[in-house]
Amino acid sequence: MCKGRVVRVLPHVGSFGPASPEEILRPARPWFVLLSLLIGLLANLAPVSGVAMTWRPDFLALVLLYWCIQEPRYVGVGTAWVVGLLMDVGDATVFGQHALAYAVLAYGAEYFRRRVLRFPLWQQAVQVAALLVLCALIVLLVRFVGGAPPPGWRYLASPLVGALLWPLVSVLLQTPQRPSRSGSRR
Amino acid sequence: MRPITVDPPAFFNRGPSPLARLAFFGILSLALLFADTRYRYLENVRQTVAIALYPLQRALEMPGAAFAYVSGYFGANRRMADENATLRQELVARAPATQGYVREQGENARLRALLDVRTQYAPTAIAVQVLYAGRDPFTQKVFVDKGTSAGVQAGAGVIDENGVVGQVTRVFPYMSEVTLLTDRDQAVPVQVERSGARSVLFGNGTGRSPELRFTSPSADLRVGDRLVTSGLDGTYPPGLAVARIVDVERDSGQMFARIFCKPLAGIDHSEFLLVLSQSSALPARPEEPGDADALKKGGRARGRRG
Numbered sequence: 001m002c003k004g005r006v007v008r009v010l011p012h013v014g015s016f017g018p019a020s021p022e023e024i025l026r027p028a029r030p031w032f033v034l035l036s037l038l039i040g041l042l043a044n045l046a047p048v049s050g051v052a053m054t055w056r057p058d059f060l061a062l063v064l065l066y067w068c069i070q071e072p073r074y075v076g077v078g079t080a081w082v083v084g085l086l087m088d089v090g091d092a093t094v095f096g097q098h099a100l101a102y103a104v105l106a107y108g109a110e111y112f113r114r115r116v117l118r119f120p121l122w123q124q125a126v127q128v129a130a131l132l133v134l135c136a137l138i139v140l141l142v143r144f145v146g147g148a149p150p151p152g153w154r155y156l157a158s159p160l161v162g163a164l165l166w167p168l169v170s171v172l173l174q175t176p177q178r179p180s181r182s183g184s185r186r
Numbered sequence: 187m188r189p190i191t192v193d194p195p196a197f198f199n200r201g202p203s204p205l206a207r208l209a210f211f212g213i214l215s216l217a218l219l220f221a222d223t224r225y226r227y228l229e230n231v232r233q234t235v236a237i238a239l240y241p242l243q244r245a246l247e248m249p250g251a252a253f254a255y256v257s258g259y260f261g262a263n264r265r266m267a268d269e270n271a272t273l274r275q276e277l278v279a280r281a282p283a284t285q286g287y288v289r290e291q292g293e294n295a296r297l298r299a300l301l302d303v304r305t306q307y308a309p310t311a312i313a314v315q316v317l318y319a320g321r322d323p324f325t326q327k328v329f330v331d332k333g334t335s336a337g338v339q340a341g342a343g344v345i346d347e348n349g350v351v352g353q354v355t356r357v358f359p360y361m362s363e364v365t366l367l368t369d370r371d372q373a374v375p376v377q378v379e380r381s382g383a384r385s386v387l388f389g390n391g392t393g394r395s396p397e398l399r400f401t402s403p404s405a406d407l408r409v410g411d412r413l414v415t416s417g418l419d420g421t422y423p424p425g426l427a428v429a430r431i432v433d434v435e436r437d438s439g440q441m442f443a444r445i446f447c448k449p450l451a452g453i454d455h456s457e458f459l460l461v462l463s464q465s466s467a468l469p470a471r472p473e474e475p476g477d478a479d480a481l482k483k484g485g486r487a488r489g490r491r492g
Binding site: 045047053076077078081084085086091093094095096097099100104106111142146151 | 204205207208211212214215216217218219221222223231232235236239242243246247250317318319321322323324325370391392
């Protein structure tokens with residue numbers, strides 16, 4: 001019974017790296033997708049203060065973006081919206097702010113996913129940076145309309161750090177789908 | 187069998203297109219934003235989900251607290267002895283004020299009874315500890331570890347040992363959110379200690395000094411004056427230290443002077459706070475003449491106060 005020959009167009013960058021094009025990947029498990037989203041939510045809610053708060057990326061947006069690009073059947077605009085609502089409640093900000101931003105992020109991911117997947121990992125990070133900056137700007141826009149002062153250029157630090165983490169997150173989240181070494185030798 | 191991921195044919199698409207979904211969820215988000223900011227319908231939902239998330243939040247905060255405990259345990263001995271000595275000296279230095287306070291209170295009560303003034307309601311206090319600072323860069327909030335289960339009420343004033351820190355804005359069962367007085371939406375009614383001039387101190391956001399807005403240039407204020415709460419509005423008890431004036435700009439062309447202040451309490455780094463109960467039961471605000479006229483005309487929206 002064919003499990004599906006899924007082709008991932010990612011370059012080979014070493015033994016701990018993304019899958020090479022000729023490697024056959026196992027399908028993603030739904031429980032793993034949910035677990036990674038939950039860990040992203042917890043990482044976002046982890047209490048930090050001071051400098052770390054400026055530089056901390058939006059982990060949940062990063063994980064969400066990865067799954068929207070790689071598995072659009074599992075995670076789409078609706079799932080992203082619900083996840084954004086949970087983030088809003090955890091963050092105690094205005095209800096619907098992150099929901100809107102993540103829904104737009106998911107749509108952007110769906111629109112650009114084939115284009116993004118054709119590039120090597122570090123160039124993907126550049127395109128992912130654009131999407132994450134868009135997500136952060138939507139959050140900023142909602143707060144502007146609510147009457148907040150402009151935060152300065154430091155606000156863009158967190159999406160850019162998130163884009164820098166994109167290759168690592170990509171490889172980590174793809175690891176369960178790669179078959180064991182002995183399996184691929186066959 | 188799973189459909190092929192690369193270029194699926196049109197009849198494998200499921201449900202509405204992503205753009206339709208985005209439009210739907212976008213409109214739903216905007217409706218939620220409106221409902222939340224305007225009508226606060228969603229506070230119950232937020233409370234329920236906050237209760238569900240509370241154990242996760244405490245679990246997340248435990249590694250940091252455990253690390254701080256362990257590192258503090260090893261370096262603490264000499265430091266605690268020094269701190270103990272300092273605190274004892276401070277306690278002795280404050281003894282005259284403390285002992286005089288009880289005597290002054292008694293005298294005050296007798297004088298008030300003589301003048302037949304309504305007695306002041308003595309505020310009770312709940313000691314809390316700061317758990318973590320709020321994550322939003324647009325507001326100044328901290329979260330403390332006691333909520334409705336310990337008797338904390340929304341709107342209560344919060345102080346530390348040096349002065350007023352802020353106000354409780356949201357209460358959950360086991361946690362409360364305190365908005366600091368430097369937040370843009372916060373205002374504290376103050377009085378200059380030296381001259382008795384009354385004004386209101388407004389927060390200005392991250393990194394900016396709070397300022398006294400709408401004070402006339404001829405008000406009796408000088409750089410270095412101490413501001414204390416005036417007790418009006420019933421939120422903070424009177425006489426608590428709030429801030430010190432650091433800069434006064436009196437421009438003859440402007441209608442109001444610009445007065446910048448520095449808060450006296452450790453706003454950013456206080457760890458132990460005191461939540462005060464509402465200071466006095468004020469009588470209901472009397473009707474203004476404009477309201478009475480509007481009511482006579484049949485309840486037009488202009489007479490309604492928000």
